[in-house]
Structures are given as structure tokens and as C-alpha cells.
Amino acid sequence: MVGMRFDITKCHGSGNDFALIDARDIVLADGEWAQVARALSYRAGPVGGDGILLLTGGDDRAAFGMRIFNADGSEPETCLNGLRCVARAGLEATGQRSAVARLKTSHAEVARDDDLAPGVYTVRETAGPASFDVRDWPLTGEGIRIVDAVIARLSPDLRFTAIAMPNPHLIAFVDAVDEAELVRIGEICEGAPAWLPNRANVSFIEVREGGELYVRTFERGVGLTNACGSAMGASTFVAGLTGRLPFDRTVTVRNRGGLVRASASEAGMVTLSGNATVEWTGQVSVDLSQARADDLVVTSRHEDEIAAWAGI
Numbered sequence: 001m002v003g004m005r006f007d008i009t010k011c012h013g014s015g016n017d018f019a020l021i022d023a024r025d026i027v028l029a030d031g032e033w034a035q036v037a038r039a040l041s042y043r044a045g046p047v048g049g050d051g052i053l054l055l056t057g058g059d060d061r062a063a064f065g066m067r068i069f070n071a072d073g074s075e076p077e078t079c080l081n082g083l084r085c086v087a088r089a090g091l092e093a094t095g096q097r098s099a100v101a102r103l104k105t106s107h108a109e110v111a112r113d114d115d116l117a118p119g120v121y122t123v124r125e126t127a128g129p130a131s132f133d134v135r136d137w138p139l140t141g142e143g144i145r146i147v148d149a150v151i152a153r154l155s156p157d158l159r160f161t162a163i164a165m166p167n168p169h170l171i172a173f174v175d176a177v178d179e180a181e182l183v184r185i186g187e188i189c190e191g192a193p194a195w196l197p198n199r200a201n202v203s204f205i206e207v208r209e210g211g212e213l214y215v216r217t218f219e220r221g222v223g224l225t226n227a228c229g230s231a232m233g234a235s236t237f238v239a240g241l242t243g244r245l246p247f248d249r250t251v252t253v254r255n256r257g258g259l260v261r262a263s264a265s266e267a268g269m270v271t272l273s274g275n276a277t278v279e280w281t282g283q284v285s286v287d288l289s290q291a292r293a294d295d296l297v298v299t300s301r302h303e304d305e306i307a308a309w310a311g312i
């Protein structure tokens with residue numbers, strides 16, 4: 001296969017996994033990055049993942065930047081599990097312990113944090129403010145601000161809050177996560193109906209004993225994932241907004257892939273502290289015309305980090 005060869009770092013935040021590319025010196029059109037994302041995310045291919053992350057250059061505020069492409073090639077506004085991984089790469093590349101990172105349409109603060117557990121590289125990130133105005137998504141026909149309200153087109157039984165982080169999230173608190181129902185609603189949104197043309201991430205959240213949250217997300221452009229950082233941030237904020245948990249208190253947010261510690265302010269800023277685990281590094285070729293990956297060579301495996309995370 002004739003392809004473009006990339007150095008990649010396979011990494012994850014809470015089991016939300018990505019191939020990360022240092023793209024600071026790579027020039028590709030958006031459509032070509034979309035093809036790289038499809039190729040490297042394809043689970044039956046040599047790499048597999050929920051999307052790709054690009055470490056990009058900074059700007060007058062930021063030391064470095066992040067772009068993320070979902071598995072389907074779409075480019076969302078942010079990814080807070082991915083940001084921790086990019087932050088690790090960016091902090092290491094710039095020799096800093098904390099920095100501002102540039103995202104597609106916003107900025108976030110990132111810093112190395114105390115390890116969540118021995119050997120678990122941990123990053124703290126602060127993003128926001130969360131926004132309520134669904135005209136930006138757009139989500140039409142349900143008013144401008146949707147807080148704990150029924151969206152009959154999705155379900156007569158659930159109450160959703162619509163929050164942009166700035167990527168769009170529909171958040172519903174439930175007694176117990178019904179995964180089949182989450183997939184059903186996620187797929188309605190994924191179909192990009194006329195009232196929701198840019199789709200949305202959909203999450204069900206349980207408030208568990210001790211004030212912990214459990215969040216399960218059907219992600220736009222991916223499907224069910226092990227975890228979604230922006231959804232965990234949005235859920236923590238909505239828990240405060242709806243009086244389920246206090247603002248400004250650090251809570252444990254569990255997900256299928258592990259956990260993060262999270263807090264949210266009344267102003268809509270969210271802070272997450274979680275892992276940025278490197279599993280392996282290597283090189284892979286991508287045929288841009290076919291969106292196909294091949295010839296993977298793994299050059300180093302980080303068994304110590306994999307084991308440290310498994311212990312969480």
C-alpha cells in the first residue's frame with residue numbers, strides 16, 4: 001500500500017482511546033485528516049480507537065493546541081478525555097507543568113496533577129463555561145434553553161438538559177442506565193434529523209451512593225464509548241444546576257472505562273482530573289484515498305502504565 005506514514009501514540013483517558021499524532025509540522029487538508037481518523041479508528045484495523053487527536057501549535061494565549069476527529073471523520077469542538085492526552089504531549093514537548101491549550105472554538109487550562117493512583121499519569125483540565133443556548137447547535141423547536149425538560153421527539157419519559165461544552169450534550173438523569181434506550185436515543189440524534197442537523201452526544205447519568213455519578217454516553221460520530229470527558233463535565237455541572245449535588249465540590253465520576261474527579265462552578269466552568277495513559281507508540285501507514293491503515297510497527301509498549309491504570 002502506498003500511504004502516508006505517521007508516528008502515533010496510542011493513548012486513552014478513562015478508556016476513551018485515541019491515536020495521537022504530533023501534527024505541528026504536518027500539513028493536511030481537513031478532509032485528509034478525516035480520512036486518517038476513519039483509517040486509524042476502524043476497530044477491525046491495526047490501530048482502532050474512538051477517534052484521533054492532533055497536537056497542534058498554540059496562539060497568543062496558548063502554548064499548544066488540540067484538534068480531535070471522531071471515528072466517523074467529523075471534527076468536534078472539544079474532547080476532554082482526549083485533551084488530557086494531548087496536554088501530556090504538549091506539556092512534555094514545551095517543558096511546562098501547566099498551560100493554556102487552544103481548542104477548535106475555545107481554550108482550556110491544563111496542568112499535571114498528582115497521580116490518581118501510583119503510576120497513573122494524571123492531568124487536571126478546566127474548560128467552559130457551559131452554554132445553554134441551543135440556537136448555536138442548532139436544536140430547534142424546543143425553546144432556547146432546555147433544562148430538565150421532556151423532548152418528546154426523543155422520549156416522553158426522560159427529562160433532558162442541553163449543554164454545550166462547547167460540543168453539544170443532552171444529559172438525562174436516570175434511576176438506572178438502560179443501555180438499549182441510550183442507544184435508541186443516540187441513534188435518533190446520530191441520524192441528524194432536521195431539528196438537530198449537527199447531531200449531539202447523549203448521556204444517561206445515575207447519582208450513586210456517596211454522591212458519586214455514573215455516566216454512560218452515546219457519542220456523536222462514534223457510538224457508545226467507555227467514557228466521554230465533556231459529558232462527565234456537563235453531567236457534573238447539570239447535577240449542580242438541578243440541585244442533585246452541590247457546586248464547587250469535587251466528586252468522583254465513574255464511567256465504564258474508570259473514573260475522573262470532577263467539579264463544576266455555578267458559572268459553568270468544569271474541572272476534571274483524570275488519567276492520560278500511553279499504551280504504546282509506533283508508526284503506521286494510511287492510504288488517504290481508501291481510509292485504510294496498514295504496516296503498523298509498535299516501537300515501545302508502556303506495560304507499566306497499562307498495569308497502573310488496570311489497578312484503578
Ligand SMILES: N[C@@H](CCC[C@H](N)C(=O)O)C(=O)O
Pocket residue numbers: 016070076077078079080081082167168201219220221222225227228229230231
Ligand atoms: N470523547 C470526548 C468527546 C469527543 C467528541 C464527541 N464525540 C463530539 O462529537 O462532540 C470527550 O472526552 O469529551
